[in-house]
Structures are given as structure tokens and as C-alpha cells.
Amino acid sequence: MKCEQEKIKSFFKNLDRRIFMENYLEYANEDRPLSIGYDQTISQPSLVLEMTLLLELTPESKVLEIGTGSGYQTAFLAEFSKEVYTVERIKDLYDACVKRYINLTYNNIYFIYGDGSVGLKENEPYDRIVITAASPDVPKKLLEQLANNGIMVVPIGYGVVQELCVFRKNSHGVIEKEFIEYVQFVPLVSDH
Numbered sequence: 698m699k700c701e702q703e704k705i706k707s708f709f710k711n712l713d714r715r716i717f718m719e720n721y722l723e724y725a726n727e728d729r730p731l732s733i734g735y736d737q738t739i740s741q742p743s744l745v746l747e748m749t750l751l752l753e754l755t756p757e758s759k760v761l762e763i764g765t766g767s768g769y770q771t772a773f774l775a776e777f778s779k780e781v782y783t784v785e786r787i788k789d790l791y792d793a794c795v796k797r798y799i800n801l802t803y804n805n806i807y808f809i810y811g812d813g814s815v816g817l818k819e820n821e822p823y824d825r826i827v828i829t830a831a832s833p834d835v836p837k838k839l840l841e842q843l844a845n846n847g848i849m850v851v852p853i854g855y856g857v858v859q860e861l862c863v864f865r866k867n868s869h870g871v872i873e874k875e876f877i878e879y880v881q882f883v884p885l886v887s888d889h
Contacts, residue, residue: 701777702750708776709746714739717767717797730881735787737883739767740829744880749773751850751863751877752825759820761842763813764829764885768794774827775803782820784813786886814887816842823847830885831859835874845870852882 715725717739724731730738748770754760758778765771765785771794774781783806785791791810798806809817815838816826822844828836828851836851843849847866852859861877 701754705749705754705773705777706746708773709742709749712772714742714769716801717769717772719793733767733790735790737766737787737790739769740882745770745773747877748827748829748850748861749777752827752848754778754825758824759822759844760825760827761817761820761823761839762827762829763816763839765794765808766790766829768797770827770829771798771806772801772803774825775806778825779805781806782809782817782823783807784809784811784817786810786812812887814838814885818842825849826851828852828885829882831855831882832885835864836885840864840866840872852880855884857881 715722718725721731728743729741733739754777759780760774760778762774762783765783771783795808821842823842824844824847826839826843826849831852833855843866845866845868849864852861854860858879861880863875864872866872
């Protein structure tokens with residue numbers, strides 16, 4: 698596991714965030730979130746790295762990402778997982794991300810346009826789930842789609858500050874929640 702984490706850290710150092718940005722390119726190397734339009738942001742790099750490490754990805758992981766956004770987090774997931782299903786509800790962001798990935802070398806990413814707040818039942822269960830927007834409360838529908846021995850990372854809460862939490866489902870389906878730290882994310886928007 699330590700070896701995988703070192704590989705992820707190395708990938709992080711070498712991945713140019715500007716690939717995933719159209720504006721504010723001069724700030725790409727700063728460790729802060731930046732607007733990508735539509736009241737959405739590309740997360741600060743250190744937080745993307747931390748959330749990726751918390752997922753404990755393996756080469757066999759099937760991952761569900763809720764909130765593709767710019768696709769920055771998606772690159773980390775695709776690099777260290779078998780399959781990534783990523784859902785974006787804003788059509789312009791979805792289209793831009795699909796176009797952006799034409800020039801990248803990943804063939805294990807499945808882009809889905811739609812409301813990710815309810816997950817993606819047709820491909821469940823998922824070994825790992827990451828939500829890149831603040832869920833107002835524990836996303837029960839997504840926890841149901843998490844495989845046994847799976848891990849979900851999600852910011853939870855209303856308002857300006859949320860709790861970054863890790864949920865682990867053991868081999869018997871019992872779920873444990875761990876608080877990591879306080880974070881700031883845009884809210885998870887749902888059509889439901």
C-alpha cells in the first residue's frame with residue numbers, strides 16, 4: 698500500500714493542472730481551488746491528492762466519481778484504478794471534459810452525463826466512491842452502491858464548511874464513518 702501511495706504522490710507532482718483548466722492558468726500551481734464556471738471549482742491540488750490517498754485505490758478498483766467537473770480528480774482515479782465511472786450534471790462541463798480526455802491516454806474512463814447524487818445503479822457495486830461536492834447529509838443511496846470492503850470519501854454538510862469523511866464497508870456490509878478534517882466544497886446539486 699505504501700508503494701501505491703508513493704506512486705500517487707509522484708503522479709501528483711508531475712500532473713500539470715493547467716491541462717484541466719481554461720481560465721486562471723497563471724494560478725494553476727497555487728494550492729487553492731479555482732473557478733471553472735457554472736459556480737463550480739477545480740479543487741486545490743493538495744485536497745485532490747489527500748482524497749485520492751484516502752480511497753486506498755488498487756489496480757483492480759472499480760470507482761464511481763460524483764462530480765467530474767474539470768476531470769482533474771478523474772485523472773488520479775484512472776491512473777490507479779481498473780475502471781472509473783464519472784458523473785457530471787452540468788452539460789457544458791461534461792462536454793468540455795469528454796473533449797479534454799480525447800487527447801489523454803486513458804481508456805478506462807466512462808463519462809456519464811446526469812444526476813450523480815443518486816449514484817449509478819447500473820454498474821454497482823463500486824469498490825471506491827468519491828464525491829467531489831458537499832453532500833447535505835450522508836448519501837445513503839451511494840452507500841448502498843458501495844461494495845463490501847469498499848471505501849467512500851465525501852464532504853458532508855451545509856454552508857461554507859463541511860466535514861470530509863471516509864466511510865468503510867466491511868466484508869459483512871457494516872459501515873464505519875471516520876471524520877478526517879473540515880473542508881470547503883461547492884454543494885452537491887440534485888435533480889431529486
